[in-house]
Amino acid sequence: APHRLVIDLEGAEFDPSILAPLPIGWRAGQLNETTMRVVIEHEMMAGQVIPQLQAGRTLQFPLRSIDPNAVIENPAQPPVVDPGPPSQRPALISGPLKVGESAQAVDITIPVRSGRTGAPTGVHVGLSTIRITIPNSTQEGPSAPAAWEGRLIRQVTMRPGSGNSTQLILETRRPLIYDIQNNGDSLNIRVSVPSFAFGGLSGKTFVIDPGHGGNDPGAVFAGVREKDIALDVSLRFGRLLEREGVRVVYTRSTDVFIPLGRRSEIANEAAADLFISIHVNSNTVANTASGSKTFYHRQQSPGQLLSIAIEGELERQGRLRSMGPWSDTRIYRSGFAVLRNTRMPGVLVETGFINNSRDRAQLSRPEYRQQIADAILAALKTLAAEGAAD
Numbered sequence: 001a002p003h004r005l006v007i008d009l010e011g012a013e014f015d016p017s018i019l020a021p022l023p024i025g026w027r028a029g030q031l032n033e034t035t036m037r038v039v040i041e042h043e044m045m046a047g048q049v050i051p052q053l054q055a056g057r058t059l060q061f062p063l064r065s066i067d068p069n070a071v072i073e074n075p076a077q078p079p080v081v082d083p084g085p086p087s088q089r090p091a092l093i094s095g096p097l098k099v100g101e102s103a104q105a106v107d108i109t110i111p112v113r114s115g116r117t118g119a120p121t122g123v124h125v126g127l128s129t130i131r132i133t134i135p136n137s138t139q140e141g142p143s144a145p146a147a148w149e150g151r152l153i154r155q156v157t158m159r160p161g162s163g164n165s166t167q168l169i170l171e172t173r174r175p176l177i178y179d180i181q182n183n184g185d186s187l188n189i190r191v192s193v194p195s196f197a198f199g200g201l202s203g204k205t206f207v208i209d210p211g212h213g214g215n216d217p218g219a220v221f222a223g224v225r226e227k228d229i230a231l232d233v234s235l236r237f238g239r240l241l242e243r244e245g246v247r248v249v250y251t252r253s254t255d256v257f258i259p260l261g262r263r264s265e266i267a268n269e270a271a272a273d274l275f276i277s278i279h280v281n282s283n284t285v286a287n288t289a290s291g292s293k294t295f296y297h298r299q300q301s302p303g304q305l306l307s308i309a310i311e312g313e314l315e316r317q318g319r320l321r322s323m324g325p326w327s328d329t330r331i332y333r334s335g336f337a338v339l340r341n342t343r344m345p346g347v348l349v350e351t352g353f354i355n356n357s358r359d360r361a362q363l364s365r366p367e368y369r370q371q372i373a374d375a376i377l378a379a380l381k382t383l384a385a386e387g388a389a390d
Contacts, residue, residue, distance in 0.1 A: 004041040005048050012036035031163045033121040033133040090138040090164045091115030096156055105192035106152050112185050113140055120180045120187055124304050127175045132168040139166050152176060175383045177301040194302045196273040196345060197383040202245030207267040209277035210234035214257025219282035221355040226280040229363050234278045237373035264341035275346030277338050286355040293323040295348040297335045302345035309379035310349060317371050319362050320352050
């Protein structure tokens with residue numbers, strides 16, 4: 001009442017900048033941190049067959065004929081979220097309380113006064129802002145930013161989110177990662193310096209994984225091979241790390257083939273603090289995509305934070321544009337094997353597109369490959385403890 005078809009796309013992010021004008025009664029928006037909602041509001045939806053949609057990049061199904069000139073009351077209203085039965089109605093939560101702090105971490109508790117929240121999700125909004133979304137919740141009391149005294153957090157804001165959710169915004173004094181535990185009667189959040197960066201880089205063990213190798217050349221275009229670029233960048237990066245006092249382990253340091261599973265095993269056997277895989281991108285049509293991108297596994301906070309830092313430094317080089325940090329689940333539902341099977345934080349850096357003439361020209365230059373190595377090191381130093389801004 002009124003009749004509507006509601007489609008929730010889990011794992012999707014709404015980009016209003018590419019949205020063409022919608023018919024009257026159609027709406028699209030971000031329901032929560034991980035779900036996009038599409039609403040088709042029309043009396044004909046009373047007889048619409050519910051589509052059986054499969055995961056994929058394109059969704060298509062038969063829709064009942066709709067008069068595009070039909071007038072729908074309040075067509076611009078946001079997607080409607082049914083509050084559901086009392087047991088599923090928004091939980092009442094209190095403002096955040098600091099319950100512990102050290103040089104490395106801050107522990108925060110959000111009391112749940114009544115009801116049950118949905119599973120909280122987090123995302124890094126740049127290097128110094130963390131946004132945590134608490135589904136099925138409403139805040140007790142007014143929303144107002146609160147200044148927090150301490151070395152790690154500058155300001156905390158709790159505010160209403162979309163679709164019966166609450167957002168907690170943490171403005172940090174230095175790059176921090178987050179971990180969220182839902183205990184039913186409270187939400188416990190720990191924000192901390194990444195373990196691979198706390199206390200500086202010296203003494204840590206990093207595994208560098210040059211993609212492909214041996215009889216697996218990776219992407220090849222115009223005589224340029226991914227495996228060669230990946231190895232050269234990796235060796236340059238490793239030498240920089242060694243100067244910083246880091247113990248460097250390579251999955252390969254020569255042109256040999258290493259199976260995917262073995263790459264993760266090498267990292268796990270080394271008890272590494274961090275895993276970094278170096279690759280070169282390619283796509284189906286030459287010269288249609290350009291730039292670097294860095295992948296992290298699923299929604300893991302340490303990899304996401306490092307990906308943001310790496311892409312920021314690569315973009316500062318000014319040679320190629322950054323396509324930003326990406327979750328590996330945007331490519332495969334289970335993510336990349338080398339990131340999925342390692343027991344430490346990790347990222348996979350795509351340094352450019354080998355089948356883009358401009359990218360390939362840059363990647364073929366030793367000077368630019370050195371700049372990539374410099375940029376990754378600069379990103380790590382940004383996250384390291386001695387780089388903190390008090």
